[in-house]
Amino acid sequence: MNIKALNGFKDILPGEVELWQRLEALARDIFARFNFSEIRLPILEKTDLFARAIGESTDIVEKEMYTFVDKQVTMRPEATASLLRAYIEHGLHVQKPVQRLFTIGPMFRHERPQKGRLRQFHQMDAEVLGSASPRVDAEMMAMGAMLLAELGLSVSLEMNSLGCPVCRPGFRTSLLAFLDDRHQALCDDCKRRSSTNPLRVLDCKNPKCREQVLEAPSLLEHLCADCADHLSGVQEGLEQLGVQYSLNKFMVRGLDYYTRTTFEFITGDLGAQAAVGAGGRYDGLIEQLGGPRVPGIGFALGMERLVLLLQQQEAELAASGVDLLVAGLGEQSSRYGFGLTHALRTGGMRVVMDFEGRSLKSQMKQAGKLGVPYVLILGENELVKGKAVLRNMATQEQQDILLQDEATTVQTLVTLISA
RNA sequence: GUGAAUGUAGCUCAGUUGGUGGCAGCACUUGGUUGUGGUCCAGGCGGUCGUGGGUUCGAGUCCCAUCAUUCACCCCA
Known part of the structure; x- marks a missing residue:
């Protein structure tokens, strides 16, 4: 037989699927503890939704989407956009001022597959819509950390603040000036990034760039008063809940919509794919998509990556579902x-x-x-x-x-x- | 999209300077005296050597192309 699964698409066979079930069951349990409700979303959406939500000039939108060009529809590359579309379409903000929703399912991105990265992959996604409280930020991270801990995985949490439309432009300007001065010392990728996405230079892996960037202006020092307050509120919350984290002023997100708090759950055990989960706040996005003017925050966990970790960090699963x-x-x-x-x-x-x-x-x-x-x-x-x-x-x-x-x-x- | 490595049984792999694919391991299966498992022993099933060309008397082995996989870059969960 020479018909095989597509490159980057994988069957999950009996033997492995039990691990997935355990993962899902635990996630549902924990989401329930935090009073999240499940929402099930379509896999196909108008291409325009993703372009507007994720950002026209992101890699995802520019070159990684599975799009039916003639129909103007796209298989979702991530869940937040679809979830917000549903939230807006059904007026969920009217029913409850603060909505806590989660969804689990496949996403599609046309990237070159490698360890921990497939073209069809699965995420567990949790979002809180309608609250700007820093406690919600802390709670989201605590929830992710709880899930990872109960899976028996040791993963670290890094956090940063990306500011908001008030303070980010100023930071961007001073960062650009800084990068201009050091242009020659940067790697080729970063020379390009300087113009396309200057923030990205901050988390370049190239040692030369890292060294240059050590002196770079810090996002954290440019935060406006509101953003600074918010950040300290989040930190206070994390401490109160006993969540271990570290502040990483170089951490940046790939999607355009993030504001203020961003965070990643990171492991060293997955090769180049360090992040098993990531998310952040996106306070302007819902309004930008034509919805009410409400803030939001969310994060996604990569299920393939979690399963890989579970497989290598422990071994045997209980056998036999037979009496x-x-x-x-x-x-x-x-x-x-x-x-x-x-x-x-x-x-x-x-x-x-x-x-x-x-x-x-x-x-x-x-x-x-x-x-x-x-x-x-x-x-x-x-x-x-x-x-x-x-x-x-x-x-x-x-x-x-x-x-x-x-x-x-x-x-x-x-x-x-x-x- | 870029780079590198790898493609031999369901899986993990041997295969030496090109000369008929391995009693290889795991898995599967049958048996080891009447109808009783996990160990052990013996037998069996199982391969278009990724695919297509080329060089050669002869190619798993050399050359080209193609496809696939893997890892890394870009980017990302």
């Missing part, structure tokens, strides 16, 4: 087992039975491999006497089971096995 294996010996007994298996499943049990007519030894091997706790052996001899053998695989103890009508037998087995 009982029914072993048939011969046609008579298999026929009986076929019916009994179905009755047991109807009764809520997870049962396996194969119909290949294999030896008892084979079937026992199978049971061992699956880690099944009990095997019901339907021997011909016992069957004529209306009996079967229930074997406890762990203790190797066996007991006779009286086979009466199916309902009673199911009842008996359910009680014995769940005991």
Whole structure:
């Protein structure tokens, strides 16, 4: 067969999918603790929505979107834009002044795949709309940190403030002046960035640039009074909640819409993809998209990246989602087992039975491999006497089971096995 | 979009100076005296050597192209 999945698209097979389920279950639990409601969003939106929300000149919009050009629609490259569209479209701000929403699902970006980065990838996204309180910022980071901690992952949190439309232009001007002076000392990428996206120069990985940038004007020193107040409020909140973080004045975000607080959950264990989650405040965005004039903040966690970390930071997952294996010996007994298996499943049990007519030894091997706790052996001899053998695989103890009508037998087995 | 590396069984890989693909490991499967697992032993299934050209008497091995994968850059969760 030479039809394969597309480059950058991946199947999630049994064995790995259990990890995803655990991740999702825990995330839902934690989102619920923080009173977030789920919202499910379409994957396809008007291209224009993303262009306006994310920024016309970002890499995502310029060259990474899966767009049906003739239809003017695009497969979402991130969730915030769609979520805000839904928020505005349904007037959710009227129903509740502060909305706390989360969504989980696939995103699409046409980038070159590498470790921890696929063209279809999955994010868990949480957004709070309608509150400007710095406590919300702190709470969002605390929630992300809680999820990561309960997954057993050790990940660090970095935070910065990008200012707002009042203070950012001034900072930008002085940064540009600074970069102009050092233009020759910068790497080629940064020479280009100086004009396209000067803030990006601040988090260049090139050691030469890092050195230059050490002296650069700091965002934090240019914050207006309101932004500075907000930042200290966030810091106070984080301290109160006992959230470990560090302030990184070089941290910048790739999407245009961020204001004030931005943050990243960072790991050193994923190669070049350091961020397992990132987000920030976007106070002007909702209005800019035609919605009410309300602030917002959100973050996304990359599920592939979390799964990679889970895989390398721990190993084994608990096996077997099976309660009982029914072993048939011969046609008579298999026929009986076929019916009994179905009755047991109807009764809520997870049962396996194969119909290949294999030896008892084979079937026992199978049971061992699956880690099944009990095997019901339907021997011909016992069957004529209306009996079967229930074997406890762990203790190797066996007991006779009286086979009466199916309902009673199911009842008996359910009680014995769940005991 | 740029750069580098890699493509041999379902998976992990051997394959020496080009001379018939490996009793390789894992997995799967059958058996090791009547109908009982996880270990051990023996057997079995399983390969268009990514694809297409070329060089050669002969190519898994050399050359070209192509596709795919991986890692890194750009960017990003």
